[in-house]
Each structure stands twice: as structure tokens, then as C-alpha cells.
Amino acid sequence: MTTDRAAEEVTDAAIAARTDSYFKRTRAVVERFGDARVTYAVFLRRPVISAPRLALDFLRRAAAQRGTDFAIELMHEEGQWAGAGDPLLYISGSFAKLSELETILLQKLGAPCVAAHNAYQMCLELPSASFLAMEARHCAGAEMQEMMAYAASVGSAAARKEGAKGFIGNANDATAHWFGEPAGRGTMPHALIGYAGSTVRAAEMFHETFPDEGLTVLVDYFGREVSDGLAVCARFPEIAASGRMAVRLDTHGGRFLEGLDPAESYAVLERHVPGAIRRYLSETELRHLVGTGVSAAAIWRMREALDEAGYPHVRIVASSGFGVGKCRVMAEARAPIDVVGTGSFIPDAWSETYATADIVEYDGAARVKIGREFLLRRNGARKKNGHG
Template identity: 85%
Template sequence: MNKPPALGAGALGEALATGLPGRAAARPAPSDTDDAAIAARTDSYFNRTKRIVARFGDARVTYAVFLRRPVVSAPRLMLDWLRAVAAARGTEVRIDLVHQEGQWVGAGDPLVYITGSFVALSDLETLLLQKLGAACVAAHNAYQMCLELPQVAFLAMEARHCAGAEMQEMMAYAASVGSRAAQQEGARGFIGNANDATAHWFGQKSGYGTMPHALIGYAGSTVRAAEMFHETYPDDPLTVLVDYFGREVTDGLEVARRFPDLAAAGRLAVRLDTHGGRFLEGLDPAESYAVLERHAPGAIRRYRSETELRHLVGTGVSAAAIWRMREALDEAGFPKVRIVASSGFGVGKCRVMAEARAPIDVVGTGSFIPDAWSETYATADIVEYDGVPRVKVGREFLLRRGEARRKDGVGQ
């Protein structure tokens, strides 16, 4: 796979979003750096080790931190926390960042070396690893998704799938890192996200979004929900969910006819979020094949698995469904109405959509969140004690090789 370069400043694209990615360092809450809170959350054998070392004499140690699979380096949340703890404890910690934020990291390749007092560092390992592994894997996923569909804008919708605020912050940060790495290679990447709290990672002041299905149920019709939104937010672009009543094409066209000025100006979008239990309006297996034969005949001949076939011509938001929506809009005279697609757009589905040249303008997704959580486990091993290289048998690959390392390079 392509290896992303280190991150730099880059435009996030026009029309839907402007501005630079959020670069402000995170500020851990005081409770996150409190010794009692750390002791309560860390593994007990690290707490015991701290007491033993304090009793028998401190040492200056170096930890090597790595993951067992390829990732994109996303260490900022971990390093910000580590620096804050070191400051609170009045201890010095040296950070040698081998792979800068946004760089590709090979499996087993040390991502960072951390050097300092064994007493001061020994009880931090559990929390340190928690803040690193999942972010790096999610950044890798986001990077791959953006490269699969380089002309498509992405909207991060991870919050609803996260286990609390800390994970929400971590996943948004990770998506922004992977996105900016892909932008360095020409992709549009993530233009924003769906909530205000983490919008800063994407260079935005607030989250994007118009309506959930619940508003359409409340309004009683898709058109009425669109009217309510537009009356309340008359200056905003309008994106309308069209699958609530199972009439994606019919309701999409009715909304476009109701708002012809928005449609002509490119400020109207239909969002396809058809669930996997049914086909988009007017489609079935045979018609889905026919749609792809009209627009991307090669894709249907190159599928490699049942999952890929489902993404192409199956139920839910398939490539055929997106092409059918585009056909209907164009035939009705609405070529500037955009299509927003959501529902399970992970790396694999994005790759299939690229194969089918699906006419997507925006993808809304939280599927950069790692599927296999066991792949997110970061590991740390001490590789030096008072300057003497020493590591457990089998981990010799973690020992330092040369001194050509950039020190403390996050965000520079």
C-alpha cells in the first residue's frame, strides 16, 4: 500500500468546508493526571513495580512502543497526556518520536521511544497504551478510505458508535490524521464531522448535519421535513434523508421539485441510508445488475467475494442504488443535486464503490472505528536500563538502531 507522508498544512476543499485542520494540543483534565486516578485505572502489577523500584533504587529506562500491525501514526493524545503527567509530577520525560503524526508505521516497528525515571513511568503504561493503539488503527482506516474515493468528501459520524467522550475524541482525532495524510496524496478527505465537540480536529467550529429519520417521522412526510428544516435554517444547504418511507427516488424528486432554486444552485442533497433489509425503491437483484451494466459493467465482472457482490448489487446502499438515484435525478433535470451516502462505508465498501465509479458526492461514516479491537492493542517494552540495552528474548527488534530520529516531532 502507499505510505502517507508526514502531515503538513493543506486545504480541506471548497464548497462544503474551508479552513485548516484543528492543530490545538489537547489539554487533559486535571483528574486525568492525578496520581490517585492513575493508580486506580492502571494494572496493579505496574503499581507494585513502582513501589518496589522506589524502595530499591530508581533507574533511567527507555520504553519502545509498537503495534503488531501496520498503522498510521496518531500519537498526539497519548503524548499530550504523557507530557501533562510529567509536568504534574515534576519529572523529565524524553520523547523520541520515530514516526511523525500521519506517517505509515510497519508492524512491530517502534513508533516512539520514551525515556525517564522508572518510578515516574512504570504506572503509566496501561493508560499510555489505551490512548495510542486504537487511534493509530482508526487513522489507518480513515487514510485508506479517503484514498479509495479521492474525489469524494467524507463526513465523520463516529460519535454514536463510541463508548463515551474519550473514545469520541480519540476517533475524531484519528480520522483527521488519516484524512490529512490522504490529502497530501490528493484526496479530498474528511471535510468535517457530525458534532461540535470534536469539530476542531477538522478545522471547523461546529458539526455538520441536517436531519435524522426521527424528524421525518415527526413531520409525516419527507417533503414536509425538508420544509421545516429550510424554514428554520433558511441560509444553510439542505440535505434530506429519503429512505424513511422506502421511496428514495420518489421522495428525492419531490424534494428537488419543492426546492428548485436550491437544486439548481447545488445546495440540495439527498442522503441514501437504506438499511440492509431491503432494496432501494424500484430495485431488485435483476434491476440492480441492469443498472450496473449501464454504468460500470466491469465492476460486476471483477467482484471477489459475497460481501463485494452485496456492496455492488445487494440490498441497502449499494453501488447500483447510488447509480439509480443519480439516473433519476439527472433524467428529471436535477444534475446538481448531490448524493450523500451512508451505511457501513468502511475500507472494503469504499473500494467497491471506487470500482463501480459510484457517483457519490459525500460519504457519511463512522466505519473507520476498528472492527477487530484486538488489532488495536499497543505494546510497550523497556529496551534500556540506565543506558544499557536490555530487552526480553524475542523483542530484540525493538532495540534502537542509529540516532537518526526526530525528537518530539508531533505537530511540527
Template identity: 80%
Template sequence: MTGAPDDLDAAIAGRTDVYFNRTRAIVEHFGDCQVTYAVFLRRPVVSAPRLMVEWLESVAQHRGTRFEIEVMHAEGTWVGAGDPILYLTGSFAQLADLETLYLQKLGPPCVAAHNAYQMCLELPAVSFLAMDARHCAGAEMQEMMAYAASVGSAAAQREGARGFAGNATDATAHWFGAPRGFGTMPHALIGYAGSTLRAAEMFHEAYPEENLTVLVDYFGREVTDGLAVCRRFPELAAAGRLAVRLDTHGGRFLEGLDPGESYGVLERHVPGAIRRYRSETELRHLVGTGVSAAAVWRMREALDESGFPKVRIVASSGFGVGKCRVMAEAKAPIDVVGTGSFIPDTWSETYATADIVAYDGVARVKIGREFLLKRNGARKRNGQVVP
């Protein structure tokens, strides 16, 4: 919502479902009452209610009213399918037209937080960088996804994982406790420079105090160009301030690999990873095109054999929960994962729902949703749910 405070109600009315606007008008005409909503999702998630709660509090302040928000699952905790994340109580007239908008602010962050949490736990020794911004549909979604990654990360960190070290944009870096975003170069800079090495030189000249992470797949010479950069900057390499980023697209193998060579790399390092049944997707992550486990291992081999054991490997391209799990099983020597794949894949899973469960303190909910009632001894009498 943007604009002066006087515009807030008009903005809400314009973006909420019409039947909520009409409900508000009817309630104002026939008489207000206190209601309690149960707000939930239909799938397991990690609780990420802060954006919704802060928005509701700002609307309440603007309208000169008060909403009681009882969060049942603290931020960063697991929530089962259908289990109310929070109960929201207040004037029906003041709450009726807000449902569309506050649900938008709850569902997507909860699912994305769950994805980020799972990814971090799959690779607990790896740091993550949130690179979701380019995949978001505008600034509000960008804020939600960064917030979600930070919530999932913090939950995983409490269980011993490194989690997300930061993200790629300044505007949302605060969610990760950072003053700014992280990043060095896109492929476009390498195209502009004409070579991977020259792009690295340009970046280092412009930002000499920054650590250097170099994309090495632009010309299809990940190993050759990666080693050339290491030889050009031996001091950075020895100090652990240099990293190569693998972002090989799914249409080809990393330099020097093919199916046979990919199996050979894993046979040398983690033979157990390829000696059991694998789905087609798992095999692709292990020995297929793009940034596979074999590709990461081959890059590590080349760096170590050439005397650059402290050069780090950043891996990106399609790192969702499943790919992280396969990389963990293959013990892929990744230092950092750059990912936006915690963004929910099945958007229908992000739909949050709210049902009123009490009117003026009397428990009442539509048939089939009795599970939303607070566990306070509510029961049915003559078809009605009463306390």
C-alpha cells in the same frame, strides 16, 4: 482524567494495572533508574501519537519531572508492524504506572487513522463526513476517533484525496479545522413530520441559510421522495445546495430495484464492474440490498433525468475500506460519504505494547523483542543485550 490536579495520581493509580503500581512502589523503595520504553503495535498503522504524547507531557508537568519522547514516525506517516512509533525515556518510578493509560491513547487512534486513510484513498474524489460519535464508548473514545479520522484524512490529502471535510459533533470539530459539526436531520425528524417533504420544509424554515441534506429512505421511496424535495426547492437544487442522503438498510432494496434491476443499472453505466469474479460481500456492495453501487447509480439517473444534475448524493451505511473500494471500482457517483466505519473492526488489533529496552543507558530487553532496540550497534554478550 477529570478532577483537580491533586487527584491525578489517585486517578492514575485506580485505572492502571495493579502490577504497575506495585512496580512503582518497589522501584521507589530500592532505587530509581532511567529507563527507555519502545512503544509499538503489531500491525501496520498510521502514526497518531498526539493524544498519548500530550497526556504524558501533562503528567510529567504535574509530577515535576520530564519525559523524553522521541517520535520515530511523524503523525500521519505509515508505520510497519512491530516498528516502534516512539521511544519514551524517563524515571522508572515516574513512568511505571503510566503504561496502561498511555497505551489506551495510542493503539485505537493509529488503527482508525489507517482505516480512514485507506478509505479516502479508495475514493479520492469524494468528501467524507465523520459520523463516528454514536458508535463510540464515551467521550474519550469519541475524541480519539475524531482525531484519528483527521490524521488519516490529512495523510490522504497529501496524496491528492479530498478526505474528510468535517464531522458530526461540535466538540470534536476542531480536529477538522471547523468551528462546528455538520448535519441536518435524523430519521426521527421525518417520523415526527409525517413525510420526507414536510421534514425538509421544517428544516429549511428553521435554518434557511443552511444547505439542505434530506434522508430519503424512511418510507422506502428514495426516488419518489427525493424528487419531491427537489421540485419543492428548485432554487436550492439549481445552486448545488440540496443533497439526498441514501441510508437504505440492508433488509431491502432501494425503491424500484431488485437483483435483476440492479444488474441492469450497472450494465448501463459500468458494465466492467460486474464482469469479473466477485466475493459475496463485493456482490452485496454492488447489486445487493441497502446502499449498493446500483442504488447510487439509480438515484443519480433519476435526478439527472428529472433535471436536477446539481443535486448531490450523500451515501452512508457501512462504508468501510472494502465498501469504498467496491464503490470506486463501480465509479459510483457519490459526492459525500458519511461514515463511522473507520472505527477499528477487530479491536484486538488496536492493542499497543511497550517494552523497556534500556536501563540507565544499558540496552536490555526480553528475548524475542530485540527488534525494538534502537539501531545503534547493540549486540548480545553472554545472553545479555549490551550497547
């Protein structure tokens, strides 16, 4: 977020326009009858990975703009796991100056924490694969894009501590900084192949324009993933041999990869990972293994074809719906994926992203609504709760 935009976001007018009206009225009442020092507890109702930076930055900017200080006690550092109902942070300060901030604060906290948890799980399921964040096209504007990219970087960093490769970058410049990169990564969309008229010609055009770049080529446009993939390798054998070439599988769910059908998909997995198809499978898991689209069988078939043709150093990039569940199935099938391109860490059930804040202390006295006593501080505050 730029400095100008960040400053504009915390003006009284901007906050008043975006907050819930009852918080504005609360401020007016409190200013009339006397301010109090309060402490908020902020939590989510599901397990998450703590991703609080955007929310904390907002709080600090708002405090500076309002000429006050907020005491922030972060209970789970960035990248740490937090259980359902565990307070992520406590915020203490003037009730009059805090009350209007709740709506925006919760917007900036809940969704990143859930998305970070998804990204963390995805990376752990496929620890030997690198991930590329491709969430931007699925985001509702720049602010959500920033939150989701930040979340992926947090989940990735947590997974790397456990041995995963994690996210190595993302697909656009604006949020590349979250991944320690100067710019986004990517080569070509399907539209470029349609423009070129053939997959090989699109690769030639790209290479001529960006001769020093690695070459990752989409190979599903004409439904000839294997044939076109091998044709590109044959056209650029030196790049293929150097490890700087990849084929990207993005086959849509309406058809099988070239040469596959249900029977051949089972046969491919039987050749490589027979155990993967000899256990109970849900309908979704079975589709990820041997169904249409970018299945485990499709990835294995592409690897087979590349190796048989003498291109063992050409990498496979897989995209299309790689959420936590699909990553888990790919891991069980030991699918030979080098890079996963995905935006599927964006939460599916948006209701799970709703963070909640409750005041748990008023001028030092513990008090919270019935049913939320679990939010009280554990240092004796529970004994002073106003409910007795």
C-alpha cells in the same frame, strides 16, 4: 479535552485508579531499591498511521504533574505510515515515575493509530468524495469519541497529501476542532421525518427553521428514495439548481432501494459500469455492488433519476457501513458519491488496536525480553543487549 479534565486525569490518584496493579507495585519496588533511567519502546503488531498526539499530551501532562521530564523520541511523525512492529516512539525517564503510566498511555495510542489507518485507506479508495465523520454514536463515551475523531482527522490529512479530498468535518461540536471546523455538520435524522409525516414536509420544516443552510434530506424513511428525492427537488427547485441540495441514501440492508431488485440492480450497473460486474467477486463485494441497502447500483440509480429529472447539481450523500472494503467496491464501480457519511473507521477487530510497550534500556544498557530484540535502537544498542 477540557483543561480541568486533563489536569484531573494525571493526578496520582487518577492514574493509580486506572493503571494495572503490577505497575503500581513495580513503582514501590523501584523506589525502595533505587530508581533507574529506562527507555520504553512502544509499538503495534499491525501497520498503522501514526496518531500519537493524545498519548504524547498525556505523557507531558503527567511529567509536569510529577515534577520530571520524559525524553520522547517520535520515530514516526503524526500521519506517517508505520509497519507492524516498528517502534512508534521511545520514551526515556525515571522508572519509578514512568511505570504507572503504561496502561493509560497504550489506551491513548493504539486505537487512534488503527482508526487513522482505516480513515486513510477509505479516503484513498474514494479520493473524489468528501467524508463526514459520524462515529460519535458508536463510541463508548466521550474519551473514545475524542480519540476516533482525532484519528479520522489524521488519516484524512495523510490522504489529502496524496490527492484525496478526505474528511471535511464531523457530526458534532465537541470534536469539530480536529477538522478545523467551529461546529458539527448535519441536517436531519430519520426521527424528524417521522415527526413531520412526510419527507417533503420535513424538508420544509428544516428550511423554514434554517433558511440559510444547505439542505440534505434523508430519502429512505418511507422506502421511496427516488420518488421522495425528486419530490423534494421539485419543492425547492432553486436550491436544487444552486448545488446546495443533497439527498442522503441510508437504505438499510433489509431491502432494495425503490425500484431495484437483483435483476434491475445488475441492469443499472450494466448501463454505467459493465466492467464492475464482470470479474470475480466475493459475496461481500457482490452485496456492495448489487445487493440490498446502499449499493453501488442504488447510488447509480439515484444519480440517473436526478439527472433525468433535470437536477444534475443535486448531490448524493451515502451512508451505511462505508468501511474500507465498501469504499473500495464503490471506487471500482465508479459510484457517483459526493459525500460519504461514516463512522466505520472505528476498528472492527479491537484486538488489533492493542499497543505494547517494552523497556529496552536500563541505565543506558540495552536489555529486552527474548523475542523483542527488534525493538532495540538501531544505533548500536543491539550489540549491548543484556542477552549477549
